[in-house]
Amino acid sequence: MLVFAASDKGGTGRSVTSANLAYRRALAGDDVCYLDFDFGSPTAAAVFDVPGALRGIEAGGLHTYLQGKVSEPERIDVWAETEHEVLRHRPTGSGNLVLLPGDRSGGEFAVGRDALRRCVDLLLRLNAEFDLVVVDLSAGRSYAVDMALEATSRPAMRGVEARWLVYHRWTRQHVIAAAGLVFGDRGIVAGGVDRGHDAERLRGAIRFVRAAVPDPESPLWSQVPPPQSAWMRKCDQDLDELAADLEAGFSMVLGSVPLEPVLQWREQLITDEDVLASKVANMETRQALEELAAKLTDHESWGAT
């Protein structure tokens, strides 16, 4: 299955959350591969703590491949090459975790027919090998999004299941922007329909993920004065209503990830070690990530709405 990770704005935690989902699925035994299609700023390698590819690799990455300069893009075996202390010990029963990095000086580029064909070939090939293929797309209505829509509309790809996660922060501006990215005139659905996608099917394959969501009920906020607490609840409720009005409400949400300092500041994978031993990350965050990871392939969470 292909999972495209999109967001309207930067700073939504799209890359770090998607990488965490990939990691969770690999821990559970799936073979997972993560493609850094964030053409503007490939950073996925930093999340996986793979040295030598921290801001993308010098050459031979996804950009070079899509431009036809190499016949296969570079692959990084995360378990073998990470410098993350915990990740280096691959747990028994875990699946492969492979990163396809972007090139350091890749940048955005217009997608021609040849690049598109190479993209289709690559996605078909990875889908044949991996249980889950996570594709991290540049923020906004980018060339990367166009290429993903175009590639999945090809006849050769019709049998390949593809899903979309649209990340946004839990703020007014972010909710509006994310809804616009999906349903707007130049949004994902409209862009998909232009390329031959079926509107209902495509809508059914898109879910929102709310990131950095402060939970007013969390113990973190239990000490705040009552007026502040009431205000937080009101804001949360207003946002829920706004999201529902913009068709980004409950039925379109796959899950929420709490506000988590480790995700915000360290921008790395949250391991069980972080939660149980060093306790720098919250149990709720781990749980939220685990649930999201499970829901990626759970039939009940998907389908036409």
Place this chain on the structure above:
Amino acid sequence: MTATGDTGTAEPVCGEVRTCLLQTSLSLTASAAEELLRLREDERVRLSERPNLHAVSPDVLTGVDCRLPTGSGARVRAIGTVAARAVLTEGRVLQATAYFRAAGAGPEQRQPWGHYLVRPGVLEPFGGLPVRAVADGILAGTRQAGELDLGAVSERLLTAVLRHQLLDQRPPFKSRRTRLRWVALRTRDGQAPSIRRFTLAADGLRTVELRVPEEIAPAAVAGLCEDLALHDWLLTTLVRMVERSRPGSADGYAVVTALRPAVDHLLHLWMPRARVAGALSPLWEVLEREPGFTRQWQTLVQRIRDQLALQAIPLPREALTAR
């Protein structure tokens, strides 16, 4: 074009074969296989149904004018055509091979294309050919920019076939491609064929170096290497499948679900030497002794059957939970 005298011994055949599962939920029938592999209008797909279903596409040629990879760093420019073909076994496993025969020596200047086109699948060097250096280069793991990349030729063919409309892209299980690079040097009069080395690298790359009598056609050598690659892929894939089924774990249902595709799609494919030219088939016996392909396969098959049998026996609750 038969080489004479001593120069004949210096004409190696080199190739690379890539093997993968055909990306479709059900195996293809003979007629569908024929349609899939019809790469050229002017030539037929060779189809055979005994002892198993085997379809071979016509050769497609790729013109090249580039350096050959060499182990010594020597610069050898070669011109000619590389032949490539796709092979489908039992409508299930797809392979693409790119191969060429290197002439022992060639003209010092580039000839008109007609000269090369009447020698399909032959590369002519400028001047003499440093056979050993080229063999080492072909088998090496990396390619420099501007060097002949047989892998790219076979990969291109493989992906082109995999894009075909006949395929629903819903394979019964996930699997990895393997690559096998091979070089066959020619033996002098009467010497028997032999395997000089067979290596497995971690990232799915295998290398084989052979010695074969010069009267054996390049296509026959390619056929042997396809047979080796097919069975190596089967082993690799089945090992991984058994590993992923986590035998011994508490969830018996999951074990059965994970192993079932092996029974449905893989176990009947094992048939070493089914398509190998008689003169080359002794090479298989070497591999059967060491490392023992069929021995490992049989052990895996037995393990799968035991697992399935275990899960089929309704055990008392205590026996299942006591661990």
